Amino acid sequence: MPTNQFDVVIVGAGGAGLMAALYASRTARTAVLSKLYPVRSHTGTAQGGVGAALGNEEEDRAEWHTYDTVKGSDYLGDQDAIEFMCSEAIPTVYELEHMGLPFSRTPEGKIAQRPFGGHTNNETGKPVRRACYAADRTGHMILQTLYQQCIKNQVDFYDEYQVIDLIIEDGITRGVIAADIATGELHTIHAKAVILATGGYGRVWEITSNAHSYTADGVALTMRHGIPAEDMEFFQFHPTGIYKLGILITEGVRGEGGVLLNNEGERFMERYAPSVKDLASRDVVSRAMYLEMRDGNGINGKRFLNLDVRPETVNKYAKLDGRTNTDGSPYTVTGEQILAKLPDIIDFCKTYLDVDPLRQPMPVQPTAHYAMGGIPTNVRGEVLLDKKGTVLPGLYAAGEIACVSVHGANRLGTNSLLDIVVFGRECGNRAAEYANQNTFAPLPRNAADPARRQLDILLNGPGDEKVDVIRRDMQKVMFDHVGVFRTEEGMQQALDTVRELKQRFARIRVGDQGKIFNTDLFEAWELGCLLDTAEVTAAAALKRKESRGAHAREDFPKRDDKNWLKHSLVYLTPDGLRIDYKPVSITKYQPKARVY
Numbered sequence: 001m002p003t004n005q006f007d008v009v010i011v012g013a014g015g016a017g018l019m020a021a022l023y024a025s026r027t028a029r030t031a032v033l034s035k036l037y038p039v040r041s042h043t044g045t046a047q048g049g050v051g052a053a054l055g056n057e058e059e060d061r062a063e064w065h066t067y068d069t070v071k072g073s074d075y076l077g078d079q080d081a082i083e084f085m086c087s088e089a090i091p092t093v094y095e096l097e098h099m100g101l102p103f104s105r106t107p108e109g110k111i112a113q114r115p116f117g118g119h120t121n122n123e124t125g126k127p128v129r130r131a132c133y134a135a136d137r138t139g140h141m142i143l144q145t146l147y148q149q150c151i152k153n154q155v156d157f158y159d160e161y162q163v164i165d166l167i168i169e170d171g172i173t174r175g176v177i178a179a180d181i182a183t184g185e186l187h188t189i190h191a192k193a194v195i196l197a198t199g200g201y202g203r204v205w206e207i208t209s210n211a212h213s214y215t216a217d218g219v220a221l222t223m224r225h226g227i228p229a230e231d232m233e234f235f236q237f238h239p240t241g242i243y244k245l246g247i248l249i250t251e252g253v254r255g256e257g258g259v260l261l262n263n264e265g266e267r268f269m270e271r272y273a274p275s276v277k278d279l280a281s282r283d284v285v286s287r288a289m290y291l292e293m294r295d296g297n298g299i300n301g302k303r304f305l306n307l308d309v310r311p312e313t314v315n316k317y318a319k320l321d322g323r324t325n326t327d328g329s330p331y332t333v334t335g336e337q338i339l340a341k342l343p344d345i346i347d348f349c350k351t352y353l354d355v356d357p358l359r360q361p362m363p364v365q366p367t368a369h370y371a372m373g374g375i376p377t378n379v380r381g382e383v384l385l386d387k388k389g390t391v392l393p394g395l396y397a398a399g400e401i402a403c404v405s406v407h408g409a410n411r412l413g414t415n416s417l418l419d420i421v422v423f424g425r426e427c428g429n430r431a432a433e434y435a436n437q438n439t440f441a442p443l444p445r446n447a448a449d450p451a452r453r454q455l456d457i458l459l460n461g462p463g464d465e466k467v468d469v470i471r472r473d474m475q476k477v478m479f480d481h482v483g484v485f486r487t488e489e490g491m492q493q494a495l496d497t498v499r500e501l502k503q504r505f506a507r508i509r510v511g512d513q514g515k516i517f518n519t520d521l522f523e524a525w526e527l528g529c530l531l532d533t534a535e536v537t538a539a540a541a542l543k544r545k546e547s548r549g550a551h552a553r554e555d556f557p558k559r560d561d562k563n564w565l566k567h568s569l570v571y572l573t574p575d576g577l578r579i580d581y582k583p584v585s586i587t588k589y590q591p592k593a594r595v596y
């Protein structure tokens with residue numbers, strides 16, 4: 001079996017993986033493995049922007065960004081990590097600019113910035129322009145820029161290689177086992193350090209903004225090696241997914257002045273968040289939408305609401321809000337200006353819905369969007385084994401799959417693109433440092449056997465169950481019961497169903513028995529990852545008897561800091577799940593009620 005050796009191996013070629021690769025490759029032999037061709041990674045779909053208090057459009061400060069993020073996290077974010085991220089934001093965005101990222105510009109030629117939910121001027125409480133953007137293609141530009149830099153720096157890429165297992169023995173990371181998707185052949189990649197940057201897992205839910213590749217591989221790989229998953233009960237529902245399809249309509253639409261309207265044409269967010277209205281944080285807006293639809297205020301009684309960015313609507317509400325430009329003149333927009341700032345969104349709506357957002361409102365519903373939880377790490381990106389913070393030598397995680405935790409119970413928009421570049425770089429540096437201080441730990445004999453067994457079972461199982469049926473049932477029960485609002489009964493039902501589905505999964509047999517591009521096989525393997533993750537998510541949610549951030553329980557509607565100001569850690573053990581908790585790092589900001 002082919003074996004290759006690298007100092008640092010990075011799994012994932014999204015923003016986090018590529019930033020890690022750029023830095024690690026400065027001092028260590030580095031390879032990136034990715035199941036997708038790198039620029040197809042989900043980072044490329046991010047539209048709205050990357051948060052940094054540059055203060056290019058109006059006064060802003062890193063401390064305000066820090067406080068907004070702490071508050072947005074519903075006080076579950078670790079404040080030392082948040083402070084680090086928000087202060088690193090400013091030099092990191094300039095670094096991206098210097099690498100050639102084509103940001104949109106202010107008339108003076110500075111990086112342009114727009115408002116996003118939850119980001120405020122801490123003195124006035126009004127939204128602040130903090131999101132740095134490249135039209136509505138910010139993630140695409142980040143990905144292209146970083147990929148070009150990696151190619152320039154001669155990073156080794158293994159494109160369309162799917163990592164199936166980690167090699168960890170005697171508590172030390174030794175590499176990964178990956179399948180070459182084109183040939184089905186397994187490869188052993190021997191490494192001193194491994195960085196997991198595999199993105200999120202929105203495919204657990206029925207309606208999602210996430211790519212088909214968002215199947216929880218990273219968190220499943222680590223859980224199967226005894227590493228816990230942190231804060232899995234917190235999964236963000238973005239308020240504005242295209243009705244039924246889930247495809248994201250960026251919050252930038254509301255940043256540019258778009259508003260949400262119910263069947264009565266009422267701007268209902270005025271009732272739920274009188275101060276910031278449509279720019280309240282995502283959990284707040286998603287819940288408001290859910291309640292409107294439940295109370296029969298969906299458009300024509302259906303389960304969607306209107307997102308209206310027609311110039312006449314934007315101008316009407318901007319006037320009512322007293323919104324001004326940076327020079328103090330009244331804020332107004334024309335159709336051309338909206339088209340220039342949101343070209344892709346307008347294009348999506350025309351293509352998928354036959355709706356022209358400059359003339360008609362867009363039908364939207366909350367869509368499963370972002371994993372706040374994931375593989376526990378410290379600020380250096382080192383993977384943690386327990387509540388005491390014991391580090392697993394040689395293993396790192398960054399990006400959406402990691403839980404540092406900078407997003408706590410709810411992430412603010414623009415903070416993920418920030419997270420991936422700041423902590424991607426941190427991981428790259430630390431992993432290279434570790435690799436340079438350590439020799440290769442020997443490979444165990446038959447290192448690939450467990451991975452081979454996993455694939456064999458799927459190829460040769462009894463065969464009376466189908467991947468798409470099990471996946472659909474899981475997605476439906478998770479969307480209905482572990483979604484925007486949750487109850488004890490619903491979550492228990494979801495957990496029971498997922499457990500049954502796991503048993504049925506053991507009887508799967510994939511149709512394609514070939515070796516060449518056997519995507520059936522890898523999809524089946526990914527479903528196993530999704531099921532493990534769904535189970536852990538439902539179990540952690542069921543245990544947490546409070547409402548905080550994205551975890552909203554009808555039976556426990558209040559946040560309960562006395563009992564629940566703590567991170568959860570779920571272990572997948574041969575005897576079932578074990579749940580533990582660890583404290584939140586609180587430095588400057590004592591928990592307060594969130595007011596909007």
Ligand SMILES: Cc1cc2nc3c(=O)[nH]c(=O)nc-3n(C[C@H](O)[C@H](O)[C@H](O)COP(=O)(O)OP(=O)(O)OC[C@H]3O[C@@H](n4cnc5c(N)ncnc54)[C@H](O)[C@@H]3O)c2cc1C
Nearest residue numbers: 012013014015016035036043048163199399400414416417
């Ligand atoms: C539609 C959409 C819009 C968004 N907009 C914004 C925004 O405007 N601002 C913001 O801050 N955030 C936004 N987000 C969130 C943000 O884009 C993501 O959280 C972030 O880009 C994730 O980056 P990543 O590097 O962690 O993962 P990704 O970019 O998804 O990369 C994951 C990589 O892992 C690889 N991989 C996965 N599993 C395996 C495996 N088993 N073997 C080998 N390779 C594997 C994949 O091939 C891929 O290369 C958005 C998200 C979505 C879905």
